[in-house]
Amino acid sequence: MSFRPGYFTELIETFGRGWNRFWFLPSDPLPCAVLRIAVGLLVLFHLLSLSGDIDRWYARAGLLPPATVQTLVLAEVRSPYVHPSYFNYLGPTGTRIAHGLAIALAAAFTAGAVSRITGVFTALALLAYIHRLPLVAGHADPALVFLVLYLSIGPADACLSVRRWLRGRRTGHLVQQPEQRSYWATLSLRLIQVHLCAFVAMQALVKLNGDAWWNGEAIWELLAQTHSRPFDLTWLRDYELLVNFWTHAIVYYQLAFPVLIWNRLARPLLLVLGVAIWLSLALATGLLLFALAMIVGSLAFVPASSYRALSMRLPVPAR
């Protein structure tokens, strides 16, 4: 077999055009704004839920002092691990102040106040919690970090924001006014989409390393955990086929999502199914924030036109 003349030139040129269109075609910033609000609310919920025992966990003299964390992490990773966190140097009062500042930053990001700056600082704050205690980092943490970081790239405060509201007071419109399409908005959403697909694929791959997700009993194993399960659903023992189906549905969905979500026809179905799948996983594990983060991340695949159609139904503030 031989390649026809000019094949590689055409291949490279076609790939280049596709690449540029994929990453740099200017798009409506409204999806970024919607995601900014949803992600910001999740971050706020996450941070507020830490408030009760913030110094017990995160202060320098908390349950796991930095030196202990360092020892445990190096034993696990067996290679240099970079985990700077300002919490390593803060006492109880400093920890509470830093936590309060993180909440304020997340609130500013959610409200759309200079989201490129507040977003970066919110992500840095989230990373400080993670790097202080990587051994007990939650499932939602990585998703929240990449969502906030990528949203900081685009003009996420171009609409549905404090900035926009201040400007809109003069015109009497909240979001109906046309926005300037931006390639930064495209870049932001594309990075979220690609990273989310890899993140979901990773979850499917790690599941396939164990028997429980193959023999259909993984969900039962989760429901049978008396300390971590949020509800007692052990009556499902009498419905083994349903348990099997639930288990397989999660794995098959996570395998299908990274591939089929790019298909325009399959996308709406996957997005709706995703709500059921992620919430069902939360039902079995109690990982509600993680489930919500995955659902919110999937919103990056909702077309701008859908958001704009929805925004038209929003009440217009009186002049």
Place this chain on the structure above:
Amino acid sequence: MAPLTRFDLMAQSSDLDASPEPAPAPLLRSVLSLLIFVHCFCVLVVLASTFRRSTLQARLVGIFGPYTQLLHFDPGLFTPFHHTHGFPADDDAIIAVDLYASGELPVERQPRLKTVTLPAAGSSWLGSRQRSLRLAKRLAAYADPDDEREDLSSGLARAIGSRILREHDAQRAVVRCLRRSSQPLDLATLYEGFPPDDPTAAPYDSLLYEADVWIDEDGEAQVQRRVAQAEAAPRRVVPAP
């Protein structure tokens, strides 16, 4: 403008009246493209090799690990995204800390002040409880007879014990880690002694780790493991091959 394709998710914003932002200059676009490619390559490699890594993947992750770890793009290092593989190590564990007033007297010769458990009672939806469960599971993993890490379990027990001691103004503690075996789907495979109608009964709890933690005269926390590792009783009959 090129015709829309199924991949042009963002191109559906043609209802906008404002003129689009000018396209990036070729140089900027080239730099951004390079950064995007390198970033996506790093992310895809770490996420594709979360559970197990080949030598090639390990080498690659070793090169850009500082970047991916710094931004927590390599979450599988510590967080089990498989949730369970059905192994005993995936079962829930808790940490119980018995507190005593004196650091010099043995616990048999003084009354117990109270017992603090991690996690404390509360909703399983809350991050605080989940964090405690992850911590307890980690101690259980270090103390697991199949893969025991005495130095790590002792370091962890000392850290937890000394913090709880300070919180309650006590001087001596007994730190225990208990793993609760989950019931199998088929109750017929349960061993005798495991009540099928009560999955929280004592036989389901196995003591994996127990240590004395006390504050010495220098104010330092000391730890001494109490007993040799407890053998966890299997909860189900292993089917014949």
